Amino acid sequence: MPQLHDVxxxxxxxxxxxxxxxxxxxxxxxxxxxxxxQRCGDRVLCPPMEFDPDxxxxxxxxxxxxxxxxxxxxxxxxxxxxxxxxFDRPFGFTFIKLDGADTALVHAVDTGGDPEAMSTGMRxxxxxxxxxxxxxxxxYFVPEADAxxxxxxxxxxxxxxTEHLIGLRINEPLYPHRARFAQGLLDGKIIGxxxxxxxxxxxPGRGYDNMSRVLMSEADEVVVSDVGTVVAFxxxxxxxxxxQTETEPYVRCSILFDGTDQPVIGIDIRDMTVDEMRVGMRxxxxxxxxxxxxxxxxxxxxxxxxxxVYARFEPTGEPDLPADDLKExxx
Amino acid sequence: xxSLAEDVAIVAFEQTPSHxxxxxxxxxxxxxCVNSVIEQVGIDRHDIDFTIAGSxxxxxxxxxxxxxxxDAVGAWPPVYESHVEMDGAWALFExxxxxxxxxxxxxxxxxxxxxxxxxYREAFSLQTDPYVHAPIGLDPRTxxxxxxxxxxxxxxxxxxxxxxxxxxxxxNAKNNPYAQLSGDLSVDELLAEPYVQQPLRxxxxxxxxxxxxxxxxxxxDKARExxxxxxxxxxxxxxxxxxxxxxxxxxxxxxxRIAAERVGxxxxxxxxxxxxxxxxxxxxxxxxxxxxxxxxxVNPSGGPLTGSPFMAVGLTRVIELARAxxxxxxxxxxxxxxxxxxxxxxxxxxxxxxx
Numbered sequence: 001m002p003q004l005h006d007v008x009x010x011x012x013x014x015x016x017x018x019x020x021x022x023x024x025x026x027x028x029x030x031x032x033x034x035x036x037x038q039r040c041g042d043r044v045l046c047p048p049m050e051f052d053p054d055x056x057x058x059x060x061x062x063x064x065x066x067x068x069x070x071x072x073x074x075x076x077x078x079x080x081x082x083x084x085x086x087f088d089r090p091f092g093f094t095f096i097k098l099d100g101a102d103t104a105l106v107h108a109v110d111t112g113g114d115p116e117a118m119s120t121g122m123r124x125x126x127x128x129x130x131x132x133x134x135x136x137x138x139x140y141f142v143p144e145a146d147a148x149x150x151x152x153x154x155x156x157x158x159x160x161x162t163e164h165l166i167g168l169r170i171n172e173p174l175y176p177h178r179a180r181f182a183q184g185l186l187d188g189k190i191i192g193x194x195x196x197x198x199x200x201x202x203x204p205g206r207g208y209d210n211m212s213r214v215l216m217s218e219a220d221e222v223v224v225s226d227v228g229t230v231v232a233f234x235x236x237x238x239x240x241x242x243x244q245t246e247t248e249p250y251v252r253c254s255i256l257f258d259g260t261d262q263p264v265i266g267i268d269i270r271d272m273t274v275d276e277m278r279v280g281m282r283x284x285x286x287x288x289x290x291x292x293x294x295x296x297x298x299x300x301x302x303x304x305x306x307x308x309v310y311a312r313f314e315p316t317g318e319p320d321l322p323a324d325d326l327k328e329x330x331x
Numbered sequence: 332x333x334s335l336a337e338d339v340a341i342v343a344f345e346q347t348p349s350h351x352x353x354x355x356x357x358x359x360x361x362x363x364c365v366n367s368v369i370e371q372v373g374i375d376r377h378d379i380d381f382t383i384a385g386s387x388x389x390x391x392x393x394x395x396x397x398x399x400x401x402d403a404v405g406a407w408p409p410v411y412e413s414h415v416e417m418d419g420a421w422a423l424f425e426x427x428x429x430x431x432x433x434x435x436x437x438x439x440x441x442x443x444x445x446x447x448x449x450x451y452r453e454a455f456s457l458q459t460d461p462y463v464h465a466p467i468g469l470d471p472r473t474x475x476x477x478x479x480x481x482x483x484x485x486x487x488x489x490x491x492x493x494x495x496x497x498x499x500x501x502x503n504a505k506n507n508p509y510a511q512l513s514g515d516l517s518v519d520e521l522l523a524e525p526y527v528q529q530p531l532r533x534x535x536x537x538x539x540x541x542x543x544x545x546x547x548x549x550x551x552d553k554a555r556e557x558x559x560x561x562x563x564x565x566x567x568x569x570x571x572x573x574x575x576x577x578x579x580x581x582x583x584x585x586x587x588r589i590a591a592e593r594v595g596x597x598x599x600x601x602x603x604x605x606x607x608x609x610x611x612x613x614x615x616x617x618x619x620x621x622x623x624x625x626x627x628x629v630n631p632s633g634g635p636l637t638g639s640p641f642m643a644v645g646l647t648r649v650i651e652l653a654r655a656x657x658x659x660x661x662x663x664x665x666x667x668x669x670x671x672x673x674x675x676x677x678x679x680x681x682x683x684x685x686x
Contacts, residue, residue: 007448011392015461023462047463053578074484074581076476077529082452084468093473095577104577106469115529120484137466164466166457170392172448175355207359210402213366213376215359300356301393 004179004186007299012167014242019134019162021061022050027159029065030138033128033152036063037101046101047136053103068126069144070098070105077115083169086140092118096141098126109141117143128152134159175300177207180218182295185309188287192224192260200261204303226285228257229321231329232265235274255283255313256329263329266304271312279330280320283313333566333595336431340554340561341682343371344650346544349511349638352447353541357391361403361443364545368439372547372557376405379547380435382412383426385419385442386642389454404439418442419544419646420668420678424567426548436553443543444642451539451641458671460574472536474576474672475610476528481581483530488615490530494521496611497534497636504633509647511538511638534636535611542640544647562653565663565681566594572675581673587620590679594665599683601627602661605648607669608634616674617667627664631655645669649680656684 019027022038026048029036038048039062046066051058074095081088086108092115095104109124111117125147132138134155174182177193181204184191193205197212203224208215233253238246251274254263269277287293287310294308345367347353353360361384369376382404388396397414406412415421419442426438452470459465482488495518504513516534524532547557554561570586570593572579579585591597604627608614618629632651635644645668652666663683670676 009392017461019462027462047575053573053575074477074480074577076473076480076531077526078473078476079525079527079529082450082456082468082470084453084456084470086467093469093476095477106464106467106577108467115526120480135466136463162462162466164461166465168389168392168449168454170448172352173354175359177355206402207355208362208402210358210405211407213362213403213405215362 004174004182005296006171006173008169008171009299010167010169012165012243015164015166016161017164019159020050022048022059022063024159025061025063027134027136027162030128030136031132031134031159032154033150034065035067035098035126035139037066037098038063043102044100045103046098046105064100066100067098070096070101070124072109072118072120072122072124073097073104075109075118075120077118086137089113090115094124094141096124107139107141109143111143134162135164172300174298175207176218177205178298178300180221181205182298184223185295185305186290186293188290189223190226190257190305191221193220194222196220201259202262203257203260203264206303224260225258227316228255228283229326230254230277230279230281230283231256231263231326232279232331233274233277251277253277254331256326263331264303264305265331266302267313268307269313278320279323279326282316282318282320284316286311286314333593337433338551338563339427339430339548340551340558340563341546341649341653342549342554342558342561343368343547344545344653346509346643346647346650347542348509349640350541351511351539353445356399357386357396357443357445357543358400358403360445360541361400361441361543361545364543365404365439365441368545368547374557377408378437379439380411380437381426381429382410382439383414383422385415385417385422385646386444387416387454389457390444390446390449390451390641392449400443404441417670418642418644418668420649420680421569421645421670423546423548423646423649423680424569424678427564427567430548430550433550437547437549439545439547440646441543441545442643442646444640445541446539446641447541455672471672472528472531472610475536475612476531477576478581478616478673479530479535479610479612482612482615485582487582488612490522491518492615493531493535493611494518496608496614497521500608500630500633500636501534503631504637507632507637509638510633511540513633513637531610537609537635537639540638540640542638542643542647544643544650546646546650560657560685562656563683565683567678567680568593569676569678574671574675576673582616584616584620584674584677587617587674587677587679590677591621594679594681596665596679596681597622599663601663601665603627603631603652603655603664604629604667605632605652605664606630606634606667607645607648608636609639609669611636613669613674621665628661631660645678649682652682656682
């Protein structure tokens, strides 16, 4: 029998950013094994900036090589690295004043996991990653004595765009009402919640009635019909954004199940074309066999019925309901 | 003294306990707070002129998560509504400014955050510089570690001073039913704990918390009509330091000093200070920059070291101060909220009871 699961997913966004006249050459330098600072009066800023940090005046791009050696002027030991840190073993995050620069760069120092090797005033040297992409993560630092000589092959074009894939891992149990909704689907039942104030039935329940601002519990839950009426539909033509898994057009609809007051949105239809869909059309859920049902796609956020529990939705053949009567539910 | 177009008072407030994990949605967490403040003043939801919330979509792990939160404040019939991707204290600031125009009477303010499903270290590393900081995961705890080390290097504080802040905070939290952590911890016990972010130990850092808070503020006449003991907001100010930690003096806070001047902090006695001390060294910096002396009780609630639902925690400081003033523990005080790493952004709010 299929089991309920914790919600565990990673929300990712691939950010691409233009680099501009100062950060561009800086990131190009890192890719090519050099660290550049920006002149600002008689000072050199590293990391370089497009503006004077004291006056905010625009600075004309005027870059000069600094490092690769430098001095640690502040540090803290990261005993428990996060998934986004440069190293997966403990390391030092530091302020490094690179030779030739007057301001400090924040970066990571790898001492092989030894916090005793860290001190203010220690000498460090840049090391470049084997694979470099024109990013601040192309470089890291080690104690000067541990530094090796590197031969870095420069790239071709200047770095005009830098890419940063951000990701946040979300991990929590299904909320109690979501777990009961999911278990209902595994059992071939659609569970809703009836508002104790208005009597309206919401599917799936959200644990509250947002119209009356009242929390709802298991005592408010009802099993609703798996026959309903199409209240809205559209054809999706999948745009190939990052993370898209669909390639072919398909129909997505909203169905108002009999005896409920809120349609279930995002029900996907694979065996009918958009021309065959009508608002008012009566549809019945044809469930998958119990052992084939999965609620793996159920999370705590979105309210639809996942395709992994139904084989298809099938027209009942009953006469359509008048579309006008469904206006309140066309969503 | 700050000159205001309209006097504004807090007339109702509510907060959830700081939960290690709240096993339901953010709207379900906020809703009881909203219902409580509306009940406290005995008005209908639709008598509220403006609602504003503070929360963080990255923390929730869902685009437009803040829209769901409107479920908790009641969005039908349509309401006049706003949101800040900041702590609820900044929602309060916008509500306070909104009331200055004089055309509306009441504002419902809320703040909420669930840190437990994700990693706040990873989420808040995304508010750092996107070119030179975020891609190496520069997180708030690391920046607090820099700040602690800078204090030690400058001879302004020791690890024992940090432990004293923790010990006092946990002791104070014993009287706070909303606190997540509390108890008697000796400084020596604390110093015997291992580092998690040298020179910081586990309890120098905040717990992972879920929570929400809500408040109703009103213009003077309405405030007196709605409530017997309004707590007056005398001034609010928000100032920002550079987001490059290497370009500012981490042992001091120029933004707090400017804000303190702007709110006229020392134009009257400061009986109580509720400060967003997310990491223990921050209290040492804040006390100094605020010019507090022995006459001020600092964080009688225990502060964020004993419960830190990000995005609600700053608004909760204002609530804790308002409650203390209402209880007669003091007549005038300051609430502080922070945003960004290592006290990069600071908001001060001066509250005063009825004269």
